[in-house]
Amino acid sequence: MEGLGASSLQNLQALSALLSPQQQEEDDEDGKNMLACAHLGPGNIGPPPKKDKEVSTPYKKQKSKDIWSEEEVPEGSQYDDEADQRAQPEYEIILKQSVGTEDVFLGLSRKDPSSMCCEAMLVKIKLPDTKATDVVLDIKETFLDLRTAKYKLGLHLPQPVHSQEGRAQFYTEREELEVTLLIKRPMDIINM
Template sequence: MAGLFEGSFVSEFQALSQLIRTEEEHVDTSNVSKPTPASIGPKELLNVKVPAPKARKDPKAIWDISEVGDWVEDDVDDGRAVPEYEFMYKQAVGSADVYLGMSGKDESSGSCEDLVMKISLPAVNTMAELDLEVKSSYIKLNATAYKLSVYLPHTVMEERGSAKWDATKKTLTVTLPIVREGELWSAGATQWRTQWRRGGGNPVIPSCAPTQMMYSAEASTTRCFIHPV
């Protein structure tokens, strides 16, 4: 009796094994993708914040952009034009310079005492439209039709400067003494503002030294040179 049960159990087990093996052989594995390196890890990407790359610094730059002063702001374009302008250098010379050249002065900007800036303003109708601000390192001009903010090529003595308006040529001429190395002059803490009064006349420069340049008694003439800046 026991042998009968054992034989029946063995035959059923063999039949079940054969059935499982047959089903595995008929499974279609052609559409099953094989594992790749990309299948390792979570299927959804993690929201990781990546820091922005730092801007490269120019090794030839004298100042870093964060060190440059913002006293001349980047004005938003409001439709006003930037006027044409040019820089010149003025030099005081005497008879010894003209005929003998004893002082050693030449035509370079290093031998000139004054920086002259000429600004062409053909659309200006009245002097009341002009508002000029001068500091030791830059000039700002505002008018009805123009706007100008420009750095100067040299440090200047703004308190001893002068400005002249030519109504015929519609040109503003600003003359500023140049600060040279070794000169005992503090040229960074003060500013002067020139404004024109309605009705014409020369510009009023409040709390400033006389606008006439203080040359030596020997000086008899001036020379002007145009240099690229």
């Protein structure tokens, strides 16, 4: 066993010498080798790390006393309120695309059933016992905020939308609000 330990120690030291030629050779006495073996590990192979380099992080801390910057806070988090006891209504998100006969029968427009070819997003929100005048709706690029006396919905949208180019319609007989939002599609030139 002692022979096996000494040869593996020699192999580790030889590998260390190959990977870090600037380190000086230690004496090959058996006592010092055993002490060196106890202190060697995977971190000892190769050149020592440079201390003067700064670690780059994706967020650069400002010199102010702020603990986060505006970019780090997700959109819509200002609407989160733990103390608000209003219920979240049931909702459904449906992606829509305009399809004509040339798409269905001939396939001329290169559209497919995937979500990449969708032009609009329909959000159906069930609001029982609510009037259309009670609904307060705010649409941001990636966030939908709905408030009524009984319900509160803060919904992060799956795709960015044009916040100024949507429409909402309240159906009293179904007690449902339908919000149609146009999806921002930056790759339309490539995809269509």
